Amino acid sequence: MISLRISNLTVYYDLNPILIDIYLEFESGKIYGIVGPNGAGKSTLLKSILELVNYEEGDIVFFENKRFREIKEKVAYIPQKEIIDWDYPITVFELVLLGRYVHTGILGRISKFDREIAINALKKMNIYELKEKQISELSGGQQQRALIARAICQDAQLYLLDEPFVGVDIITERKLFEIFQELKKENKTLIIVDHDLARVQKYDELVFLNRKVIAKGKPKDVLSSENILDLYSEKLII
């Protein structure tokens, strides 16, 4: 099934084009890597999908024909770790439970059922023992897992991850990929923004993005010196 279809997307910031005429389709049960240099518009692409930025032109639909507002609980955004206030007084359990808020609303009560879902998400991410810790006490890898647990708790189908490997050691990176593989088995769609070529082989599908889509497809098809030069070249032919 197609989880997300982006067609004809163009985004400007002031008068500069950040994304130009993007056509992309993402299927469920796959891990996608969106790779490109800094300033290539990767985060902007995620933000456009999430309607956090306005786009001049284009169309973004989820699960065949739904708008973001209609299926917002099915889409989880896992932002770059740095933008989270890790000193905020909140426990790991409460952080994960935030994922239920999209279902209960602000005024609704958190039920026993919601708590159970949160506990299952914690167990799945192997951080159940840490549930009463304050989030500031977690290591980098545990923080990342807590954020993913929140997305699982939300019961998302489509995961958008912005640079999950930044500031993460190689051990944690492996762990994260194991987690992604598990989610993939459950037929989730994972779209991972990555600035580095080091991990490209691990994705099912790659999108080389530098304001435009430079190449897309399986890693073995996309990885060519021509494409890589295109991707990292300063000059962009519009």
Place this chain on the structure above:
Amino acid sequence: MIEPLQYEFFLRALLTSIIIAITSSFISPFLISKRWSLLGDAISHAVLPGIAIAYILKIPFFIGAVTSAIITAIFVGFIENKTKVKGDTALGIGLSGAFALGIAIMSIIRTKDIDLYHILFGNVLAIRNSDVILVSVIAFIIIVSILALYKGFVLWTFNNTLFKLYGFPDELFRYFLIILISISVVSAVVAVGIVLAVALLIIPGAIGYLIFKRISDIIKFGAFISIISVVLGLYSSYYLNVSSGPAIVIILTIFFIITMFISPKDGIITRIIRTYKRKKQIEWQDKIKLLYELSENGLSIENIKGIKIFEFVKLGIIEIDKGKIKFTPKGKELAQRLIIAHELWESYLKSHNVAEKLEHYSDEEIIKILNDILKSKD
């Protein structure tokens, strides 16, 4: 202790201050987590022109105070959003501009009806019945709003993006929180005056931040510590003849300083103790490893000098049987884990010294993954 309670003015001051203390504690953690302390300060200074204008227009002071507080908050937000000036500068401009305007108007009208000193530094002992009602109404609004929208305020202050993604009203919450801050400032001004109002709004939360890991606990403890502070402040004002506002704020500050040192979560002394314990633990682990390596070569108790054997026995690391040292299963597991971790790190990083350090931080999980990585390298 009982003597001042005979006076109606003292009782009234006590009751009002306690209500204000509780009210401020409900706002405090949100103000701090949003890094809006300076906004609280700007809003409290903006109360002054409001009071002055209200006097000229002959409307209740409260309405003037809240109106000018909100106008200032919006003005500051406008500067921040529409210009290149950063938030702290915008707040500085709003704060000093509003305060100057207030002082200027006061100096023109020169009335005896408003005591500038009391507005600036508070005089809760001279409180009127109308103030008690005002403070109670504000307390009711704030406490009910925070309790009803608690989840929303936590999500909004913790992760604004998620709040928006979940389709909740971002702008509405921003302005609602600003309004709640504005009215809580007005009530804090009654107790400690304009200049010190921000203390009542930030110190209780700051103390809680150092101790607790949940907003709800910070609110509860903040209320507790502020009530103690206002009571102590009023008594010291009565007996020592200190101004009540400064007395309250000094006591709160003292509580903060004490917490900073002895907080079990993150106090300075706690951190020193923790570092010391960690160092000791590493020393112990090194000794255990050494002992284990020696005991593998058939070491007996007579050969050991300088290591307090009985302490290892006490910890359940070793047993002594007929003069022979034997590791307990627990001791064996620990020693072997250290040795394996060391070997793995050394072959991974090619550095003995680094491995010597990292072995102390490696649990089963790290060892397993490290092992996998090394295997896949071969």
